[in-house]
Amino acid sequence: MQQGDKFKHTFIVSEATYEGFLKTFNDGNPLHTNTEFAVAKGFKSRVMHGNILNGFLSYFIGEGLPTKDVIIHGQQISYNLPVYLNDELKFESEIEAVHESVKVYEFKFYFTNSENKKVAKGKIQIGLI
Amino acid sequence: MQQGDKFKHTFIVSEATYEGFLKTFNDGNPLHTNTEFAVAKGFKSRVMHGNILNGFLSYFIGEGLPTKDVIIHGQQISYNLPVYLNDELKFESEIEAVHESVKVYEFKFYFTNSENKKVAKGKIQIGLI
Numbered sequence: 001m002q003q004g005d006k007f008k009h010t011f012i013v014s015e016a017t018y019e020g021f022l023k024t025f026n027d028g029n030p031l032h033t034n035t036e037f038a039v040a041k042g043f044k045s046r047v048m049h050g051n052i053l054n055g056f057l058s059y060f061i062g063e064g065l066p067t068k069d070v071i072i073h074g075q076q077i078s079y080n081l082p083v084y085l086n087d088e089l090k091f092e093s094e095i096e097a098v099h100e101s102v103k104v105y106e107f108k109f110y111f112t113n114s115e116n117k118k119v120a121k122g123k124i125q126i127g128l129i
Numbered sequence: 130m131q132q133g134d135k136f137k138h139t140f141i142v143s144e145a146t147y148e149g150f151l152k153t154f155n156d157g158n159p160l161h162t163n164t165e166f167a168v169a170k171g172f173k174s175r176v177m178h179g180n181i182l183n184g185f186l187s188y189f190i191g192e193g194l195p196t197k198d199v200i201i202h203g204q205q206i207s208y209n210l211p212v213y214l215n216d217e218l219k220f221e222s223e224i225e226a227v228h229e230s231v232k233v234y235e236f237k238f239y240f241t242n243s244e245n246k247k248v249a250k251g252k253i254q255i256g257l258i
Contacts, residue, residue, distance in 0.1 A: 020153030024146055025184035029191030031200060031258070041198075041258045050201045051180075051187040055154035058180040062158030069170075071160060072179045074251075076205030122203075129160070129170045 001066060001105060007093045009064055011056045011111075013048050013083055021052050048083040053111055053120050056091065060109075061126055070126050073104070077122035081113070088114050096123075103128035130195060130234060136222045138193055140185045140240075142177050142212055150181050177212040182240055182249050185220065189238075190255055199255050202233070206251035210242070217243050225252070232257035 022028065030037035031047050038046045054077060061072050083089065093109040107124045151157065159166035160176050167175045183206060190201050212218065222238040236253045 017153055020149060021184065021187075024149030024153060025188050027184075027187040027191035029197055029199070031197075032191065047200070049187050049191070050204075051183045054180045054183040055150065055156075058150075058156040058178050059154050062156035062161065062178070068158055068160075070158070071176070072208060074205070074207040075179075076203070078203040079201060 001095060001098070003095050003098050005095045007060070007064060007091075009056075009060060009091045011059075011089045011091055013052055013085060013087050013089065015085065017052060017055075018048060018085055021049055021055065025049075025051075027051075043082055045084050048085060048087070050077070050079045050083075050120070053077065053079075053083070053089075056089070056111075057109070057124060060091065060093065061124065067128065069129050071129050073125040073127055075122060075124040077120055079120050081117055081119040083111075083113070083119050087119075089119065093124075130224060130227070132224050132227050134224045136189070136193060136220075138185075138189060138220045140188075140218045140220055142181055142214060142216050142218065144214065146181060146184075147177060147214055150178055150184065154178075154180075156180075172211055174213050177214060177216070179206070179208045179212075179249070182206065182208075182212070182218075185218070185240075186238070186253060189220065189222065190253065196257065198258050200258050202254040202256055204251060204253040206249055208249050210246055210248040212240075212242070212248050216248075218248065222253075 090112040097106040111120045219241040226235040
């Protein structure tokens with residue numbers, strides 16, 4: 001892995017993803033679970049939990065890199081647009097910096113929806129173990 | 130809600146939490162799923178997925194505040210120490226800043242384990258809707 005390396009993946013916020021997240025973490029806020037509430041607040045429908053995207057990041061780091069010998073040090077994410085059930089999200093990431101001596105890698109990432117709009121972006125720092 | 134308001138909650142990384150996260154996001158990295166691998170890397174046992182803590186943050190924002198009329202704008206987290214299965218984590222958060230005119234609230238948070246060590250810390254920004 002080196003600076004400039006790019007990675008792509010497609011994630012779908014499926015019914016199974018949504019229900020799995022809901023059941024695991026019990027965040028039943030009406031914005032996520034009540035269509036009428038979400039619509040009254042100006043959204044198209046129930047808004048998916050932002051932290052579902054962080055679960056996708058876990059998969060990317062744990063399973064999507066050329067090595068499995070990694071641990072996550074930290075991450076940050078900004079949510080720019082709502083994500084809805086069954087949205088297909090294009091994930092793109094790039095290694096921004098490598099600190100060889102301490103085996104630390106910094107990634108930036110974006111999630112783009114099917115209308116080609118960025119729904120979220122952020123950074124991840126990992127270390128090799 | 131106002132600056133200085135503090136919140137507390139206890140989260141347990143139970144078998145159900147771990148299995149639910151694993152099944153939902155399919156991050157089967159050996160650090161999380163293979164005890165021998167994790168021990169060989171210097172850990173006590175399988176290390177729980179860091180993003181389980183972000184699921185806990187979802188619950189805190191969606192269910193743990195005095196109002197349900199909230200949406201998350203962004204967050205950042207640093208992982209300082211490994212979390213293991215069945216760890217009981219004390220979550221503490223405080224409102225650091227309030228931007229009344231745009232109804233934006235900034236929180237800082239910590240997760241502390243049963244040995245009273247900070248395992249993770251970070252910030253969250255939310256808006257009222």
